[in-house]
Amino acid sequence: MCGSCAMMVNGVPRWTCRTHISTIAPLRNLPVIKDLVVDMDPFFDKWIAAEGVHHGRLSRHDSIPAVDETTNERTEANDAIECINCAVCYAACDTVASDDAVSGDGGCVSCHSMGSCTAYCPVELNPMLAIAKLKRVTTKRFFGGKQ
């Protein structure tokens, strides 16, 4: 699957398919299974815990709903729609490195906006901005607001 080739290349998280390699190591912040292979479960488990998951409400008998590309929610989703789940952002994150060493229960509020995720994203997405938006939503919810 495209996106599974991410490793530490020349000391930084990169796609091995797109990088001239001098040194190579398994992707950081994930448990190594063997050699260059890492277990990506912790990455996806956190993703699911953060509700980055689709809850289908329709069955095959319903008609396909039209997507309105002009709504706010849809425009916001556009920012991250090119993500191929390669975990380069996760490997680049120094907060994950130190947080996981302890307990890693902080969620989006433990992000220090250091921006390595955004700096190393191979498709030039902005996970740091996405996390900032998550913090905003979380803060509003803390004060009892919706969304």
Added chain:
Amino acid sequence: MFAMRLYMAQRITALLMAPLVIGHLAVMIYAVQDGLSTAEILSRTQGSVLWFLFYGTFVLAASVHGAIGLRTVIREWLNVSGALLEIVAIFIAVMLFTLGARAVWAVTFA
């Protein structure tokens, strides 16, 4: 969630301190114009409910804010967790508050 409460407490105390820091700096620059003596400071602060509330709030906010920040630094850089981390954080908060509160009390109502 505990992490969320700490996050919010740190943000709220930061919001609280922003105008206090500006006020503190502005008064400092204004007050120091003709040189500054202990007697001059005390003549303004002693018995003043306003300065007591101003710096009292400041000390309270700073001890909460600083302790949460240092707790994160200690947690992430020294890999300390569990009860020890909370004890250290509470100690820092109490220590900051005690030092600050003593100073505020000394220049206002002592």
